[in-house]
Amino acid sequence: MPASPFDHPHLSGLLGDAEIAALFSAEAEMREMLRFETELARAESAEGVIPAEAAERIGEVLAGFSPDAEGLKAGVAQDGLVIPELVRQLRKAVGGDDAVHVHFGATSQDVIDTSLAIRLVGVCDIFDRRLSGLVEDLTALERRDGGTEVMAHTRMQAAIPVTAARKIRSWRDPLERHRERLPAVRDGVAVLHFAGAAGTLEKLGGKGEAVSTRLAEALHLTAIDHPRHSERDGIAEFASWLSVVTGSLGKMGQDIALAAQSEVGEIRLGSGGGSSAMPHKVNPVGAEALVTLARFNATLVSGMHHAMVHENERSGAAWTLEWMLLPQMTIACGAALSTAAKLVANISFKARDASA
Structure with missing residues (x-):
C-alpha cells in the first residue's frame, strides 16, 4: 500500500488530480517563495528601505536561481522548515554587499x-x-x-x-x-503574510505598512492590518x-x-x-x-x-x-x-x- 494514493503511479488514476497536485509540488512552492523574496526586495527598494541596486541584483539572481535540493532537505531536518537554508543559499548566490538585503525584515x-x-x-x-x-x-x-x-x-x-x-x-x-x-x-x-519575526516588522521602522501594501499588490493578495x-x-x-x-x-x-x-x-x-x-x-x-x-x-x-x-x-x-x-x-x-x-x-x- 502506498504512502500517498494521490501521486501513486496506479492509484492516482482513481484518486489523483494532476492540475491541483501541480500547485502543491515542490517546484510550485519554490517558485512562489522566490517570487515573494523578489517582490519583497522591490517593495522595500521603492520605499527606500534597501538600495535600488540591491533589489535589482536580487531580482536578477532569483530569476535564474536553482536551489540545492539536498541542502534544503538537510536544512529542514535541522531547522524544521526550509527558509533558513534557502535564504543562506540565496545570499550566497547574490553575494557581495547586496546579500544582506535578501529576505530583509521577513x-x-x-x-x-x-x-x-x-x-x-x-x-x-x-x-x-x-x-x-x-x-x-x-x-x-x-x-x-x-x-x-x-x-x-x-x-x-x-x-x-x-x-x-x-x-x-x-x-x-x-x-x-x-x-x-x-x-x-x-x-x-x-491574504499577504508579512510581519517579521513576531508580527511587528520592527526592522522596517515606519515603512512596514507601505512595504506591505506594495508587496500585496505585486502578489495580488490582500494587505491586512496585522499578521x-x-x-x-x-x-x-x-x-x-x-x-x-x-x-x-x-x-x-x-x-x-x-x-x-x-x-x-x-x-x-x-x-x-x-x-x-x-x-x-x-x-x-x-x-x-x-x-x-x-x-x-x-x-x-x-x-x-x-x-x-x-x-x-x-x-x-x-x-x-x-x-x-x-x-x-x-x-x-x-x-x-x-x-x-x-x-x-x-x-x-x-x-x-x-x-x-
Missing part, C-alpha cells in the same frame, strides 16, 4: 504562508470553474431525465414514487450554495469548505451507486469498472470514489481544526500538521469534482418498473 512564516496563499487563490479559481461546470451538467441531466419516475427511499426502505428531478436537485443545490460561499472562503486565504501567523481560522474555513464539498459529492455518489444496483436499476451507468472474475459487471467505480473521498476529507478536517491551536505567536507543531493535511484534502476535493463531472456525463435514469 521571517520564515511570511515566505511559506504567502507562497501557500498565492497557490490557494489558483486552487479556488479551478474549483469555481469546476463547480460551475458540474452545476450546468446536473441541470442538463434534469432537463433530460428529470421527469422520469423513480422510487424515493427513506431509511433505506421504499417510500413513494418521485421524479428524478427530486434526486438531481438534492445533488445540485448544495453545490450551488458551496459556490456562493467560495468567494468568502477565498478571501480568507488570499495572522497564529490566526488559522481562514485556513480552517477553507479546509471545512473542502470537506463539505466532498461530502455533498459523496452523497451524490452514494445515491448513484444504490440506484445502479442490479436489483434496483433506476440509473444506468454508461461506463464503469470491470471485474477480473465476473465480466458481466459494470461496477460504480466513480460513485464509490466519491464516497471514499468524502469520508477521507471528513476525517482529515478534524486535524485541520486541531492545527488552529497555535501557542503564542507561532507553533511549529500545529503549522507542520497543516503541511501534512491540507494538500491531501485539496487534491481529494479536486479529484472528487473531476470524478463527479465524468460520472454525471455517463449516467441516465431509467423509468421505474411500476409492477415491482
Whole structure:
C-alpha cells in the first residue's frame, strides 16, 4: 500500500488530480517563495528601505536561481522548515554587499504562508470553474431525465414514487450554495503574510505598512492590518469548505451507486469498472470514489481544526500538521469534482418498473 494514493503511479488514476497536485509540488512552492523574496526586495527598494541596486541584483539572481535540493532537505531536518537554508543559499548566490538585503525584515512564516496563499487563490479559481461546470451538467441531466419516475427511499426502505428531478436537485443545490460561499472562503486565504519575526516588522521602522501594501499588490493578495501567523481560522474555513464539498459529492455518489444496483436499476451507468472474475459487471467505480473521498476529507478536517491551536505567536507543531493535511484534502476535493463531472456525463435514469 502506498504512502500517498494521490501521486501513486496506479492509484492516482482513481484518486489523483494532476492540475491541483501541480500547485502543491515542490517546484510550485519554490517558485512562489522566490517570487515573494523578489517582490519583497522591490517593495522595500521603492520605499527606500534597501538600495535600488540591491533589489535589482536580487531580482536578477532569483530569476535564474536553482536551489540545492539536498541542502534544503538537510536544512529542514535541522531547522524544521526550509527558509533558513534557502535564504543562506540565496545570499550566497547574490553575494557581495547586496546579500544582506535578501529576505530583509521577513521571517520564515511570511515566505511559506504567502507562497501557500498565492497557490490557494489558483486552487479556488479551478474549483469555481469546476463547480460551475458540474452545476450546468446536473441541470442538463434534469432537463433530460428529470421527469422520469423513480422510487424515493427513506431509511433505506421504499417510500413513494418521485421524479428524478427530486434526486438531481438534492445533488445540485448544495453545490450551488458551496459556490456562493467560495468567494468568502477565498478571501480568507488570499491574504499577504508579512510581519517579521513576531508580527511587528520592527526592522522596517515606519515603512512596514507601505512595504506591505506594495508587496500585496505585486502578489495580488490582500494587505491586512496585522499578521495572522497564529490566526488559522481562514485556513480552517477553507479546509471545512473542502470537506463539505466532498461530502455533498459523496452523497451524490452514494445515491448513484444504490440506484445502479442490479436489483434496483433506476440509473444506468454508461461506463464503469470491470471485474477480473465476473465480466458481466459494470461496477460504480466513480460513485464509490466519491464516497471514499468524502469520508477521507471528513476525517482529515478534524486535524485541520486541531492545527488552529497555535501557542503564542507561532507553533511549529500545529503549522507542520497543516503541511501534512491540507494538500491531501485539496487534491481529494479536486479529484472528487473531476470524478463527479465524468460520472454525471455517463449516467441516465431509467423509468421505474411500476409492477415491482
